[in-house]
Amino acid sequence: MEAFPLSNNTSTEPGWLTPTNSDPDYDETLDALLGQWISSVSGLPADNVCPRWGSDPPLTPSAGTAWCAFGITGWASDGSPAFTNQTEEEVQFWRQETFECTASFYGPAGMTFAARFRDGIAVPQNNSGLNTLGFSLIDYVCLTPCQELIEQTWVRRYDMTTQLRRKIAREYAIQSLVAAPVTLSGE
Template sequence: MEVRVSNDSTAPGYLTPISASQDYDETLERELSQWVRTLSGLPAGMVRPRWTPVQPALPAADKNWCGFGIIGFTSDNTPAFAQQTDDSNQLWRHEVIETLASFYGPQSQSIATLFRDGMTVEQNNETLKQNELSLADYSELTAFPELINNQWVRRYDITVRLRRKIIREYGIKSLVDAPVSFFGD
């Protein structure tokens, strides 16, 4: 049996969004890495993705850097349908993006606190809002020294949760006319 994908509700089949989606995958990861780099004051190239197909060499133990990645997405289980027009309907859902930043190096503790405190500055939150994100909350800094190449390297971890509203538009047509006849008095 062939499953048909239709892009509006005038025909049977599955519906797919007709509008552009918010950023995900590498685009979102790059945007958030830039945010971490800016708030922490680390130089370009020193906020690195946690998981890549080819792992680059780790910086030397005397270098300050950050391993950063998205570790989870949670969403509300009650999306709302809003903005109904004759041609479409929007699905609205709130999503929380959980990230982990691990700061390494001799000044990792102070750099991690710069990042933590920078998140609470309202102007920095306004910049996040321009990208449809807002700070939900963050964890305490946790010391997590790591043995790398037979050397103990200072490491401090912080988990940050960001919130955003997801909007997906579907071609759900409004019912404007129905072939109904009424009988009786």
């Protein structure tokens, strides 16, 4: 197979193209946004809302502390991205991403904070705040009570999964065709 190098990252030469703009928030930055949302809506202190997975997982809070662990448990994208806003120099690639985020509330007031979060995401002003982070609330499922064994003690846990959607836009240096060196002949 013939290799195509990156070249000049435009459609003027053969080769692979990468976006010319910055990437949307993923990984730890996305976790920080979701943690801010959960903390703000539930009323839990920001230090008591932590990503479920990470390179440096936080210590489990003491048994008398209310806290939340969250994580992205699903990530889908639409099957029909759009190429739009074509200029002479570039085109935008738009795609909708849907995230499933599961939040687990723990501690003696875990049920209270879970219910507060459930009710708070239905408040239009809170959804406006979520929109400023680039997301829209699509759906959520009911709270599910569970138990979890943490440090040899059974603790109450309340899980809730939300679906959030956002539009991402990537720019590619795909230049528009302004002239074609073609001669047509015929009758």
